[in-house]
Amino acid sequence: MERKSIDGKERRTPSGAAVIRPDLTEALFRALFEEWADVGYAAISLERVAARAGAGKAAIYRRWPGKLQFASDAIERVGVDLGEFSDHGSLEADIIAYLAKTRRALRHPLVRRIVPDLAAERARSGDLAAALDRVAAARRALGEALLDRAVARGEISAGIDRELALDFIPSPLYWRMIVRGRPAGRADIARHAAALVAALKAC
Structure with a gap:
């Protein structure tokens, strides 16, 4: 908004608030994950995060009231996001x-280092539990859709133990890549999928 001063010149009315730049927000998220991967959640310094992003700590506090809210938002927005995927025609193809x-x-190298710390931090304090539960619920909803399609095709029983099935599906890959630190190629995924189909039919 513009207004005239007593000298007749146009002057801009101060907005009273700093502009939130989306590019800086994304830089702060990246910096948070880099810091997290290096030192773990408990030792994260918001000053160091801001410095990594080329900003001052005030840039963080303009967006989030503290570390917990910042980290929770990061987990939900740029954490492990599977997105949506369509029907691939069979249970095995959907699992692949x-x-x-x-x-x-x-x-992703940062994800491989942060995910184990997420589990440890949840066991230590539970501060991040709400954010982790929301992410897990969104991912399990994709699994529910996968199971619904398989039931509709007649590939698995409608009475399948869904909780057990949803735990089964990501577990072998997580164990291989995160716990054992081993790579997983397309052939590994195909073997996992075939084994999972057999397991789901027995649930």
């Missing part, structure tokens, strides 16, 4: 697509 998306996330 699901695992391929999971593998792409777990192959």
Whole structure:
């Protein structure tokens, strides 16, 4: 908004608030994950995060009230996000697509270092539990859709133990890549998918 001063010149009315730049927000998210991977959640310094992003700490506090809210937002926005995937025609093909998306996330070097710390931090304090639960619920919803399609095709029983099935699907890949630190190629995903189909039929 413009207004005239007593000298007749146009002057801009101060907005009273700093502009939130999306590019800086993304830089802060990247810096947070880099710091997290280096030192773990408990030792994260918001000053160091801001410095990594080329900003001052005030840039963080303009967006989030503290570290917990910042980290929770980061987990939900740029954490392990599988997105949506369509019907691939069979349970095995759907599982392969699901695992391929999971593998792409777990192959990221920062993700491989942060995911174990997330589990440890949840056990230590539970501060991040709400954010982790929301992410897990969104991912399990994709698994539910996968199971619904398989039931509709007659590939698995409608009475399948869904909780057990949803735990089964990502577990072998997580164990291989995160716990054992081993790579997972397309052949590994295909073997996992075939084994998972057999297991789901027994649930």
